[in-house]
Amino acid sequence: MKKSILLPLLLTCNFMAARGETQSVQDRVAIGRAVQAVVWGMPAVNTDLMLQAALKAGAKENEIVYWSRPVDWHNQTLTPNPDAIYFMPFFNTKQGPVVLEVPPAGQDGSITGNIDDLWQMPLEDAGPSGADKGAGGKYLILPPAWHGRIPAGYIVLRSPTYSGYALIRSTLRSHSDTDVAKAVAYGKRLKLYAFASTSSPTRFVDAADVLFDSTIPYDVRYFQSLDRIVQREPWLERDKVMIDQLKSIGIEKGKPFAPDANSVEKLNEGAREAHEWIEHRSERAYPPYFPNTHWVVPAASELVQDASKGYTAQNIYPVDARAIVYSMGYVGIKRLGAGQFYLMSWQDRNGDALDGGQRYRLTVPPNAPMRQYWSATAYSRATHALIKDLPRASRSSQAADMEKNPDGSVDVYFGPESPAGHEKNWVPTRTGERFELLFRLYGPTQPLFDKTWALPDLVKITAQ
Known part of the structure; x- marks a missing residue:
């Protein structure tokens, strides 16, 4: 580090130490490193949590x-x-x-x-x-x-x-x-x-x-999972910069992870801050897939390209984009779009957040571009998991009893109560809980990619 940069940093630390603020600096560094650990470790922690659920099962x-x-x-x-x-x-x-x-x-x-x-x-x-x-x-x-x-x-x-x-x-x-x-x-x-x-x-x-729970815990349990990974797996060359970062918050290969009460408090705070950042970025990270809609493909293009090539690109390592994706889903796909395609939305046509206490209609146009099936699934916005204690979470073109419109389109309804006359096309939601929607197409075909077929936004139903 150049002397011109180092000297002001030393003077600042000495000044803060004289004022009794050294601990505050240390705390903020610990919290900041905890934030970075959460962001960096997301896909591996996601995998570990699924493995722990499998072991429990x-x-x-x-x-x-x-x-x-x-x-x-x-x-x-x-x-x-x-x-x-x-x-x-x-x-x-x-x-x-x-x-x-x-x-x-x-x-x-x-x-x-x-x-x-x-x-x-x-x-x-x-x-x-x-x-x-x-x-x-x-x-x-x-x-x-x-x-x-x-x-x-x-x-x-x-x-x-x-x-x-x-x-x-x-x-x-x-x-x-x-x-x-x-x-x-x-x-x-x-x-x-x-x-x-x-x-x-x-x-x-x-x-x-069985209850198979691998939702992300934004507290000290996240770091317990991260420690399991560090102890079990080799350090990858691309990630060795994190060795000292993790060591400073108590995670070190070959040593037990045993944070004291003060450290747990800092780790919990770092996890909460990371969660807030990820949630803020997730709805702002992707451009609309179809013009003038709120449907997005929930994966950054640079992440899809770099991950499918083993993170070998010389000048990118999309850790932030990776954290956002794996905070709300799992699995890496080498040929995205070949076998399946995903569209996600958090908003209705007016740009308002999807509210489980409101009623919505999604019109799936005729001739959906897929060889197998499409499905529309509602998830809890808070956990990104299926909404608990509801009888079903989706409607799919596999359902033979779903009602179709004369032109071949299908109206799917979302809300806390079954709409009169449309029970077969209804996906229940919960009052007081925001939700998000994932639209899947298996065996997608060309009209999806050239966008000659487009999925419209959800429309809020204001009257019966």
Whole structure:
């Protein structure tokens, strides 16, 4: 550091020490470093919290957690899809490479899958829109710096971390018992086993009836999660700048994390400040996808591009953008738009926040650009999870009983009470709680990308 810069800093610190303000400076530094730790660590903490929920549900690493029916509010992950059958293999390669085997797509089923490292950096996509192109395949996940002979016939994924997970969505044609059972049976053809023991059976753990909570805790629990990650995983070269930052708030490899009461107070304050910043930025980070609407794609383009290439760009490392995305959702996608596409909104047509005590209508125009299905799902704005204790969270084109307008469009209604005559098209919300909306398209087609098809904003209904 240049003397001209260093001297004023030293003089300032000496002056504040003489006034008895040294502790205040230390406190502010600790809080500031806690804020940065929250922002930097978000995707890894998000993964760890899902793993902890899986362990609590009775699963172990290198086993597959699944939901034997479409998820309801008991699944408190971030913005899950209640119109798919979920399978989540949590892998750990510390004892050696692991194989995730995906069945071929066909009349009996298909998947949309994504395989991520701990930091939710996409290693590869799986299924028809992934590396196997629907033919099925054996994805070989290698530990960091692993060297060994690899036989032919594997899709090789070199992970910079030991642990990670895959999000596998078994395609659901409808919510009928028959189609649900078929999607579950197809998904259970997945295999997860050690490369060294190809004959070992895959264990599946059904989480359909448990509270599976991985919402982000903006307090000292966040740092407990971050400490687990530091203890278990190697430092990545791109992140070594954080070693001293974390050490200054009590997180250091090889040492226990045991903050005293004063430190806990500072960590809690730092987490709250980080939360406020993330929430403020989240609704301002993305441009409208369709002109003159409030629909956005909830991922910064530089993040999508850099993450899909392993964060190898020379002059960017979009940590802030990454924190915003993984504070409200999970999974990294290598080919965004190939298998699925997401649109998010926090506002109605007038730019007002979506209020669970009000009534709204979303008109989905005819000929929605997708090969599989579209869905519209409401989430709690506070937690980004499904709103608790409500009977359902979404309406989807999979629902055969939904009413359609004469032109083929569909009106979906949101509000605390069922609208008279439109019960089948209703998504319940809760009075006193803001909500956000995620519109998904699986198997998106060209009219979505060239925007010859556009989704209008929600309209507040002011009269019955």
